[in-house]
Amino acid sequence: MAVSRTEQKEKTRRAIIDSAISQLSVEKSFASLSLREVARQAGIAATSFYRHFKDMEELGLTLVDECGLALRQIMRKARKRFEKGGSVIRTSVKTFMEFTETNPNIFRLLFHERSGTTHALRTAVDREIQFFIVELTDYVQAVGYDHESAFAQAEAMVAVVFNAGAESLAAKPSQRRQVEKRAIQQLRYIAAGAKSLHLSGKKSRGKK
Amino acid sequence: MAVSRTEQKEKTRRAIIDSAISQLSVEKSFASLSLREVARQAGIAATSFYRHFKDMEELGLTLVDECGLALRQIMRKARKRFEKGGSVIRTSVKTFMEFTETNPNIFRLLFHERSGTTHALRTAVDREIQFFIVELTDYVQAVGYDHESAFAQAEAMVAVVFNAGAESLAAKPSQRRQVEKRAIQQLRYIAAGAKSLHLSGKKSRGKK
DNA sequence: TTATTCAGCGTACACTTGTACGCTAATTGA
DNA sequence: TCAATTAGCGTACAAGTGTACGCTGAATAA
Incomplete structure (x- = not known):
């Protein structure tokens, strides 16, 4: 024993x-x-x-790592979901929102400490979010965008989704569906906008 | 004397x-x-x-009010700028980024305390940001969108711009131009996307 | 068996924190 | 002129903080 x-x-x-x-x-x-x-x-x-x-900071770093892991798992889950059919955006947003509502403390940690006061923690959170963005960038890039615009899309989407997550946690449960719906709409704007600007040709600005 | x-x-x-x-x-x-x-x-x-x-919280509320005022003044400034010609998006982003770099502490206060720990402060910050969003919503709506999609656009844009502001403060000065440029690109995505989805007609979802 | 390692404990210390209380001195209003 | 008001001060206290230090007992290694 x-x-x-x-x-x-x-x-x-x-x-x-x-x-x-x-x-x-x-x-x-x-x-x-x-x-x-x-x-x-x-x-x-x-x-x-x-x-x-060693100190609270080291504990904080551990927590952030753990959160990052949780987020990555969630993303895999989302991927599996929409591989079985369904809208990518809708599925991703729904999965993400599910995550924030299941692990509010963990999400808040990421969200708040991103602008937190200790350098190490901020860096760690940033790394996790970057990872999130890069993953999405790859996906977008695979659809046919160049890296630069794919990254811009991905970053904007992540900003919007994180924002919606925070909003959702602050909102009354009865209004969460609406926040979610709006986030989906917003991501569609970004996707459609990138597509339209991408297809209508590069006006004058010199992108390679 | x-x-x-x-x-x-x-x-x-x-x-x-x-x-x-x-x-x-x-x-x-x-x-x-x-x-x-x-x-x-x-x-x-x-x-x-x-x-x-009365206590620190009351001081905090005062600070947030002051920040809100500063932000509103900045927006007025931006409006004057692009009324003299120039891209709305570009001018607004540039003005906003100018603000964050001139008043980093004030911007950080808004950004960080938005997910802060005292209810009163969070509410106050939220009010300021909502104000920001509503102002932008009105502008977008005037261009011909219904309220719902105008609000969604505005909210997404504000999320992206705030995100860029924070990123800019964290970045080395030499990289700030790039952050700014990307933010402009991202807002264009949103604007173009809303336009395209708005014009291509409401697919199946029943918006009035 | 005996020696070593080490997770966990309690005490102690030097700070910092918010704030209650009563005093002082100067401006204000009568 | 005299009384009231009040911004600002200093002291004092209870409560909390991080962490240095040395001890203990049990698991491990020899």
């Missing part, structure tokens, strides 16, 4: 992470968490925290 | 506000400001702060 030391260590590490995530909320950002409170809720002494993380 | 009491009061009130704004930075959000530090830098005793604001 004896649990190995490494096993036990991993367990309390998780307890710390879970404690932190569970303490995140609308009125409590990661930046406002305290090491002591996180430790307390994880069921360990404050000083034991240091056996697992 | 004696300054009236109300005059003096207004002066230190401003000192407090300025102190707060000047303390905002990439690594210091409004939420992480302390009443004591703000007071100290304003040159008054900590407890004197209360002669002007």
Whole structure:
């Protein structure tokens, strides 16, 4: 029955992470968490925290990594969904919104800490979002756009979707469908606009 | 030469506000400001702060109001600019980016506190942004769109522009022109997309 | 078996925080 | 002129913070 030391260590590490995530909320950002409170809720002494993380920042980085992983999984899920038919945009937005509503704390962490106060965390969040954008860029590029405009499309779409996610969390559940619907509409604008500008030829500006 | 009491009061009130704004930075959000530090830098005793604001939140609301005002002035400026000829989108984006670079702290306040931890502040920021969106909606609507799609366009555009603003502040100055250029491109996508979808008729969905 | 490692603990310290309270001095209004 | 008002101050306090330090007991390695 004896649990190995490494096993036990991993367990309390998780307890710390879970404690932190569970303490995140609308009125409590990661930046406002305290090491002591996180430790307390994880069921360990404050000083034991240091056996697992150098400081709160390191914990934050771990959380962001975890969020990034979750996001990537969600995207894979979306891909599987629309491969079975259905609108790409609609499916993606719906999947994303599902994610934000299932993991509000995780989404908020990404959204808020993107403009947060510690450099390391901001960089980490940015990396995750960039990953998200690049993935989408590849998809768009495969449809026949050059890299530059594909990236612009992808970035705009991500901005819109993240915005909708935040809006959705702030909105009353009864209005979420509408936010979602609008986001879909907005992404369609972007897609259609890129298509129309792409096809109508490069006016005067010198794109290669 | 004696300054009236109300005059003096207004002066230190401003000192407090300025102190707060000047303390905002990439690594210091409004939420992480302390009443004591703000007071100290304003040159008054900590407890004197209360002669002007009930608490930090009230100061925050004041700051947001001020930011909103600044934003509105900027928009008016933009309007004047493109009334003298020039692309609406290009001019607006350029003006906005100018604003973020001239008042980085103020912009960051809006951007970050939008997902901040105090309800009152979030609401206030949201109001300012909504104002921004509505103003743009009116403009778009005047060009011939129905309210719903005009709003969707405006919201998407604001999301993209705010995103670009934040990106620009994080980027090295040498790359800002590129961020700006991309934002312009993205707004054109949205405008063109709305136009194309608007003209090609409502497929099947039942919009009135 | 014996020696080593190390997760977890409790204490202690030096800060910083918000704010209650009462005082002072100068402007204001009568 | 005299009384009222009030911006600003300093002190004091309770509550919270991060973290240095040394100990303990159990799992591991020899």
